[in-house]
Amino acid sequence: MGVHPNIGVAQQGDIPVGRGILVNDFLETQVPDVYAVGDCAEIEVVDGRNRIEPLWYTGKMQGEALAKTIAGERTKYERGVWFNSAKFFDIEYQTYGFVFNEPLDGISSFYWQHPAQDICLRINYKDDTQEVTGVNTFGIRMRHNVWENWLANGCTLKYVLENLRDANFDPEFFNRYEKDIVAAFNQQHPDNQLKLSPLRWLTKRFTKGHANA
Numbered sequence: 106m107g108v109h110p111n112i113g114v115a116q117q118g119d120i121p122v123g124r125g126i127l128v129n130d131f132l133e134t135q136v137p138d139v140y141a142v143g144d145c146a147e148i149e150v151v152d153g154r155n156r157i158e159p160l161w162y163t164g165k166m167q168g169e170a171l172a173k174t175i176a177g178e179r180t181k182y183e184r185g186v187w188f189n190s191a192k193f194f195d196i197e198y199q200t201y202g203f204v205f206n207e208p209l210d211g212i213s214s215f216y217w218q219h220p221a222q223d224i225c226l227r228i229n230y231k232d233d234t235q236e237v238t239g240v241n242t243f244g245i246r247m248r249h250n251v252w253e254n255w256l257a258n259g260c261t262l263k264y265v266l267e268n269l270r271d272a273n274f275d276p277e278f279f280n281r282y283e284k285d286i287v288a289a290f291n292q293q294h295p296d297n298q299l300k301l302s303p304l305r306w307l308t309k310r311f312t313k314g315h316a317n318a
């Protein structure tokens with residue numbers, strides 16, 4: 106409840122708390138039939154630091170997992186690929202997977218920036234396999250489910266760039282930058298020319314075999 110968990114209710118009811126209301130991976134408190142989800146929940150981690158996940162999409166996923174549990178199908182909460190987004194007036198920022206502020210060993214980065222506007226994209230990928238590991242976008246809105254599948258399935262940078270149109274989630278009539286982005290990659294990599302694919306419906310694109318083809 107809020108950025109700082111409001112745990113007063115739990116404290117009144119003898120429900121164990123830390124910074125938030127303590128729960129396990131099933132979002133269960135130590136009191137039978139009492140659960141916590143969202144900003145107020147502190148997920149206990151056996152070998153690491155407990156997690157509070159104050160984000161709307163993790164709150165939604167926690168709610169979905171808990172709804173199944175309450176309906177009789179005890180379900181573990183699994184966050185999946187890291188995602189966050191923010192919107193301030195007309196500026197849109199998104200991140201999927203991991204893009205650290207310092208480059209990590211074995212990870213390379215492809216970066217594109219619009220020549221005149223505050224619009225850019227960074228995709229990190231593994232040097233050896235070329236699998237993408239994370240993306241940041243500024244001024245371009247991406248589709249959550251497409252990036253989640255690309256990251257979870259180990260899609261290569263080549264595949265992602267060639268199919269970048271599938272990931273665009275900007276409203277109709279917004280400018281699209283996939284052509285410019287692929288052209289920038291081709292200019293930087295004269296020996297590895299990519300060809301942008303036309304937009305196709307998404308369902309065919311999510312298997313690893315197809316992704317790395």
Ligand SMILES: Cc1cc2nc3c(=O)[nH]c(=O)nc-3n(C[C@H](O)[C@H](O)[C@H](O)COP(=O)(O)OP(=O)(O)OC[C@H]3O[C@@H](n4cnc5c(N)ncnc54)[C@H](O)[C@@H]3O)c2cc1C
Pocket residue numbers: 106107108111114142143144145158159160161162164189190191192
């Ligand atoms: C300024 C701001 C910007 C944010 N931007 C982003 C963003 O860009 N991306 C993102 O993913 N997340 C963002 N968040 C976080 C996101 O809003 C929260 O993670 C999400 O709202 C948490 O949902 P929740 O239901 O757990 O808690 P809340 O949305 O806080 O809802 C809790 C509700 O419980 C009610 N309540 C509290 N105590 C009691 C009580 N005793 N009895 C009954 N009701 C009670 C409260 O009034 C409230 O309505 C932002 C948050 C803030 C404050």
